Amino acid sequence: MSGYETVIGLEVHAQLKTESKIFCGCSTRFGARPNTQVCPVCLGLPGVLPVLNERAVRFAVMAGLAVGSAIEGRSVFARKNYFYPDLPKGYQISQYDRPLCSGGGVDIQVDGVWKRIGLVRIHLEEDAGKSIHPEGREGVTTTLVDLNRSGVPLIEIVSEPEIRSGAEAYDYLIRLKQTLMYLDVCDGNMEEGSLRCDANVSVRPLGQVEFGTKTEVKNMNSFRNVERAIAFETERQIRLLESGGRVVQETLLWNADKNQAEPMRSKEEAHDYRYFPEPDLLPLDLTTAWIESVRSNLPELPHQVRARLERELEIPAYDAEVLTETRALARYYEETARRAGNGKLASNWIMTEVNGIRNKQGQSIEEFPIRPDRLGALVKMIAEERISGKIGKQVFELMLTQPEGPEELVNAKGLLPIDDESSLRALAREVIAANPGPVAEVKAGKERTFAFLVGQAMKQSRGRAHPEKIQDALRKELAAS
Amino acid sequence: MKPEEAPRETAESIGRSVQSGERSAVEVAKTFLARADRTAARLGTYLHRDAARTLAAAGEVDTRILAGEKLSPLAGVPVALKDNLCTRGIPTTCGSRILEGYLPPYDAHVVERLHRAGAVFAGKTNCDEFAMGSSTENSAYFPTRNPWDPERVPGGSSGGSAATVAALEAPLSLGSDTGGSVRQPAAFCGVYGLKPTYGAVSRYGLVAFASSLDQIGPFARTARDTALLYNAICGPDERDSTSRAEAKPVGLEDLERGVRGLKIGIPRDLIAEGVDPEVLASLDRVARTLESEGASILDVALPHARYSIATYYLIAPAEASSNLARYDGVRYGFRAKNASNLQEMYAATRGTGFGREVRRRILLGTYALSAGYYDAYYLRAMKVRTLIRKDFSEALAQADAILLPTTPTPPFKLGEKVDDPLAMYLNDIFSIPASLAGAPALSVPAGMTRAGLPIGMQLVGRPFDEGTLLRIARTWEKRNEDALRVPPIAAGGRA
Numbered sequence: 001m002s003g004y005e006t007v008i009g010l011e012v013h014a015q016l017k018t019e020s021k022i023f024c025g026c027s028t029r030f031g032a033r034p035n036t037q038v039c040p041v042c043l044g045l046p047g048v049l050p051v052l053n054e055r056a057v058r059f060a061v062m063a064g065l066a067v068g069s070a071i072e073g074r075s076v077f078a079r080k081n082y083f084y085p086d087l088p089k090g091y092q093i094s095q096y097d098r099p100l101c102s103g104g105g106v107d108i109q110v111d112g113v114w115k116r117i118g119l120v121r122i123h124l125e126e127d128a129g130k131s132i133h134p135e136g137r138e139g140v141t142t143t144l145v146d147l148n149r150s151g152v153p154l155i156e157i158v159s160e161p162e163i164r165s166g167a168e169a170y171d172y173l174i175r176l177k178q179t180l181m182y183l184d185v186c187d188g189n190m191e192e193g194s195l196r197c198d199a200n201v202s203v204r205p206l207g208q209v210e211f212g213t214k215t216e217v218k219n220m221n222s223f224r225n226v227e228r229a230i231a232f233e234t235e236r237q238i239r240l241l242e243s244g245g246r247v248v249q250e251t252l253l254w255n256a257d258k259n260q261a262e263p264m265r266s267k268e269e270a271h272d273y274r275y276f277p278e279p280d281l282l283p284l285d286l287t288t289a290w291i292e293s294v295r296s297n298l299p300e301l302p303h304q305v306r307a308r309l310e311r312e313l314e315i316p317a318y319d320a321e322v323l324t325e326t327r328a329l330a331r332y333y334e335e336t337a338r339r340a341g342n343g344k345l346a347s348n349w350i351m352t353e354v355n356g357i358r359n360k361q362g363q364s365i366e367e368f369p370i371r372p373d374r375l376g377a378l379v380k381m382i383a384e385e386r387i388s389g390k391i392g393k394q395v396f397e398l399m400l401t402q403p404e405g406p407e408e409l410v411n412a413k414g415l416l417p418i419d420d421e422s423s424l425r426a427l428a429r430e431v432i433a434a435n436p437g438p439v440a441e442v443k444a445g446k447e448r449t450f451a452f453l454v455g456q457a458m459k460q461s462r463g464r465a466h467p468e469k470i471q472d473a474l475r476k477e478l479a480a481s
Numbered sequence: 482m483k484p485e486e487a488p489r490e491t492a493e494s495i496g497r498s499v500q501s502g503e504r505s506a507v508e509v510a511k512t513f514l515a516r517a518d519r520t521a522a523r524l525g526t527y528l529h530r531d532a533a534r535t536l537a538a539a540g541e542v543d544t545r546i547l548a549g550e551k552l553s554p555l556a557g558v559p560v561a562l563k564d565n566l567c568t569r570g571i572p573t574t575c576g577s578r579i580l581e582g583y584l585p586p587y588d589a590h591v592v593e594r595l596h597r598a599g600a601v602f603a604g605k606t607n608c609d610e611f612a613m614g615s616s617t618e619n620s621a622y623f624p625t626r627n628p629w630d631p632e633r634v635p636g637g638s639s640g641g642s643a644a645t646v647a648a649l650e651a652p653l654s655l656g657s658d659t660g661g662s663v664r665q666p667a668a669f670c671g672v673y674g675l676k677p678t679y680g681a682v683s684r685y686g687l688v689a690f691a692s693s694l695d696q697i698g699p700f701a702r703t704a705r706d707t708a709l710l711y712n713a714i715c716g717p718d719e720r721d722s723t724s725r726a727e728a729k730p731v732g733l734e735d736l737e738r739g740v741r742g743l744k745i746g747i748p749r750d751l752i753a754e755g756v757d758p759e760v761l762a763s764l765d766r767v768a769r770t771l772e773s774e775g776a777s778i779l780d781v782a783l784p785h786a787r788y789s790i791a792t793y794y795l796i797a798p799a800e801a802s803s804n805l806a807r808y809d810g811v812r813y814g815f816r817a818k819n820a821s822n823l824q825e826m827y828a829a830t831r832g833t834g835f836g837r838e839v840r841r842r843i844l845l846g847t848y849a850l851s852a853g854y855y856d857a858y859y860l861r862a863m864k865v866r867t868l869i870r871k872d873f874s875e876a877l878a879q880a881d882a883i884l885l886p887t888t889p890t891p892p893f894k895l896g897e898k899v900d901d902p903l904a905m906y907l908n909d910i911f912s913i914p915a916s917l918a919g920a921p922a923l924s925v926p927a928g929m930t931r932a933g934l935p936i937g938m939q940l941v942g943r944p945f946d947e948g949t950l951l952r953i954a955r956t957w958e959k960r961n962e963d964a965l966r967v968p969p970i971a972a973g974g975r976a
Contacts, residue, residue: 040587049721090809275855
């Protein structure tokens, strides 16, 4: 909408992929029967105390280092106090004025232009349980509480209000998720709630320096919904301002079915969280040596893999972007390319053939039946012009359902190219003998019919005839006939 | 020795005779059960007793001894537990209606330790609701009475634990001390009460009141018994991140080394006003006695200690307001009926499930942490706390221990202060500073008033130096003419 600028800040909650919860030994596995992965600590029973899970700290620090945050030598846990049935202690252990990580940024790309979205902070906290509202009799509300999720470690990643559109927000989320998944600290599953996002949205007239009044939109369960909710809220706020109204600071819930953001009941948002330092935990002190050891063990990050593949395997930036979507795909590509000895050709095959089939079947790269050793061998045969791309395609189709490598398949199915003079001449003679009519036309000077004869030769050889050499052979045999 | 005499014995001698096979743990348990049967109801010392469980526990100890297991010096010694210590399958109410009928699914760290040591569970003692109070009148069930004068309070909040030891119903007990809740009732009941250094005893399974101040501590009738019980519960626990490896058992032989060469500081400025003359006289008597035993007495300053009560009544309620948020009627304990929505259910549950003092402190704490007030109240209080801590470390650089009264007055009467919370809070003026500093502090029986009421003196020491406090106490104990007096209600077979 012209005349206005949207200002967006995102708060992303990512569940860390630890085996056990942040303050007790209970499993974090998703999908268990309700209230079976609980103990006195994560149930918040009287008298229990939290004990910090070191791996959760390590994972949070890895995330911070990956996005260029400063890791604080001392951070402090704080209690965020509010009443809710799925919050068993009546407070959430989080971090407040001394978070684990400060600053950093995520590089995003929209319409081919790169832009850095700054980060305010990343802090460590515990997840709450889950309230379930089953359909009940008319007028009777039942709420069930599942505390399996209570105490699952989370990081909250807070961006600066530097995002300007839904599209930017979408790319920010994609790249943030990609980074977390490369680090293997979060499984990135939005449906299961392991990645969640709230958006702070405001608008202001272009050129105005002060921010407009913001609203917070919650409850978006996919990145596309975040994009849609931002678009909705932007439009709503502008329309409100244009009609002489004012934006009220409030929390909205995204209703994906109705495609609209609806205000939360005011009672639910009137919170004064009364943060104060958590007396049951000591301040978290990290030594520089420990932080550096985490840094030196960081895996390669998406932008690093992209740059390296562009450089080492000589592929365009666009290809590198597509092939590094996940760490597994990047590994798959890299191994294929190295075996093929041709980066660009391997890239083409994966981006079109492999991804084409995966998209159709909804397959992950790990599930794809042709592993890099076989695909690499196939691409190598094509690269060395031992078979044509067309034959390659046939071999590829066979490999989808058969375990053999490309060499075996080519030999067994008689797919080796026909490119020796005598075989080609024999093939040409067969085609000429079988097509007296077209042969007569060609001899009468109708050049277009020659292409028909070539096609017949290719068909008869099931594509194996060398496309240029068969033309030579046909000419020679025509002249001789 | 006649069975009636057994309760007069020390825990140390009971443990020794059980270990040597001279007596069975079951015999000992029966003796104390019989004592408690006679006085516990009148004194209101217990919220929960279970003779069958006590005898079963004692029987188990006998079996272990017969099997040749080497148990601790506390083998077969009954120990009563304040009702804010979680005991698996045994009611744990914290003296509150909101936890009526609550059965914890686990044992507190100290309960596990005592079980391992062979101590015998004697029951759950009465206390001020959630340990908030100085008289045990805030128990939602009934008040506890002072064994020396049943018209008077036993102190609080661990009043039941103090009174049960004073009345010889149990040789030992555990309480919890946040601002004086072990030391003040110990003083009022004429027994020893130790608040260990913050971090010396795991709080795992102690129902939290104010987490940065709470410590579990022993009650006993002698310095050596106090050390024995402390030794059985101290030390690091991986389930409590604030527990510390520096906490080490006290060597009993060290308690006999006397006080020659020790420097004992008295903060005269703090004791200047509002202190009962008999309490002051007792302070001087103890100081002179220690001096005659070779200690040197000096003045020390605790300039910020006079802000202790204000500081404490911001920090402790703030933490309490958060710690008590879990009692919301959703998962366990009391839930108000007939609420039409969630907010109403919360309000009715907490409004009727908590007593007045608990509600008062939740409100105070909520206010102190509220947006706009946090800096002026909670943050300011935390800064003063740092100054008080510094006062103690400076004073304890000059002196090996600080000596001051545990309370400004002897025990007051039931009903005397219960409607005047400020007067009640002021009673803790001498115990709160050491709590804020996290320092170990021991209340020592220090004679009686002319009216026959106990007086307690307090020793405060360096972090994890409980040993020195107990050593000074032991030296005084040997010279204290009232050391072995028992209250009339407990004296003789039929008091």
